Amino acid sequence: GGIITQTPKFLIGQEGQKLTLKCQQNFNHDTMYWYRQDSGKGLRLIYYSITENDLQKGDLSEGYDASREKKSSFSLTVTSAQKNEMAVFLCASSIRWGRGAETLYFGSGTRLTVL
Template sequence: GGIITQTPKFLIGQEGQKLTLKCQQNFNHDTMYWYRQDSGKGLRLIYYSITENDLQKGDLSEGYDASREKKSSFSLTVTSAQKNEMAVFLCASRNWGQNTLYFGAGTRLSVL
């Protein structure tokens, strides 16, 4: 078994602030994902990475940067937090070609 650890669990930011969310997995999976979950809008793909140093944009990449410095970790940066923004950011991983996607517990973002 393995686990996906997301930090921090809760993140409160100020409008215009740059905020970084971190994700670590010990499954030894090659592919990692960042999804955004808004109430009533399901899960939307922000970025994914097939291997170390690879980055692919999802449907929601504008306003975000991502970084995959090593196989086990994948970071997401909100480049400029929007006022009153509230969402849960979910990190996930799987091995390319395998079906099951494993999720972390999420980082809950609130912007004041």
């Protein structure tokens, strides 16, 4: 089995601050994702990376940057945190897409609060 580790578990920032969330997986999966979860809403895709050195924007990419430093790690940066922004950011990985390889394995999340 494998595990996805997200750090930090809780992140408190100030308005306008640049904040970075980190994700590591030891599944040896090709594809990694960042999702945002707001209360009462479905998960929304921010960025994904099909393989190492790839970066793709999701529907919610504005205000975020991402970096796939190596196959096992995928970081998300909030470029300028917005006041009253509260959400849980979930990192996930999958083998790839297609032929049953799309199963997502999620980390435990980073809960962001902006003061």
